[in-house]
Amino acid sequence: MGKVNEEFEVAKTEAEWQEILTPEQFQVLRKHGTERARTSPLDKQYGKGTYFCAGCDLPLFKSDTKFNSGTGWPSFFEPIEGAIATSVDRSLFMTRTEVHCRRCGGHLGHVFDDGPAPTSQRYCMNGVAMKFVPEAESE
Template sequence: MAAGNGIFEVTKTEAEWRKLLTPAQFNVLRKHATERSHTSILDKQYGKGIYACAGCNLPVFASQTKFDSGTGWPSFYDPIKGAIATSIDNSLFGTRIEVHCRRCGGHLGHVFDDGPAPTGKRYCMNGVAMKFIAG
C-alpha cells in the first residue's frame, strides 16, 4: 500500500485533510468509514468518464469497467492499472480486502470475488471517496 518507507506520494496532516475534504469524505477516506448504501449519486452514474480519488485526484476507475451490482455502492470489475493498493481488513465479519488509493492511501472500499467477467471481481467503492470526471 505505502511506498517502501511507509510514506505515500501525497501526505497531509489530519488538519490539512479536514480542511481539504468534506466531513463525509474525511470519515471514509481517512477514517475508513463506509457510506450508507444507495446514498451516493455515483452509484447510478453511467456516463463515460473517469472516477478519481476525492483526496488526491488520482484516476482510479474508468467508466467502461462500471456495472450495477445491486448493492447500492458504485461497483467496478477492474481498477485503472497501478491506481490502487490493497490491504487485509479484519474489522467486520471476518477478513475482507480493503482497497486504497495508492497515491494518498485514502480508503476507497473493498474488493470481493463475486463480480462479472472478465475479472470476477467486484470493487465495491464508496462514492463519496471518489469524484466523477466526464469525458
C-alpha cells in the same frame, strides 16, 4: 502540527485533510468509514468518463469497467492499472480485502471475488471517496 503518514506520495496531517475534504469524505477516506448504501449519486452514474480519488485526484476507474452490482455502492470490475493498493481488513468479525488509493492511502472500499467477467472482481467503492469527470472533461 499533526503526524504525517509518509508512506504515500501525497501525505498530509489529519488537520490538513480536514481542510480539503468534506466531513463525509474525511470519515470514509481517512477514518475507513462506509457511506450508507444507495446514498451516492455515483451509484447510478453510467456516463462515460473517469472516477478520481476525492483526496488526491488520482484517476482510479474508467466508466467502461463500471457495472450495476445491486449493492447500492458504485461497483467496478477493474481499476486503472497502478491506481489502487490493497490491504487486509479484519474489522466487523470478518476478513476482507480493503482497497485504497495508492497515492494518498485514502480508503475507497473493498474488493470481492463475485464480480462479472472478465475479472470476476467487484470493487465495491464508496462514492463519497471519488469524483466523476465526464469524458469530454477528463481528456
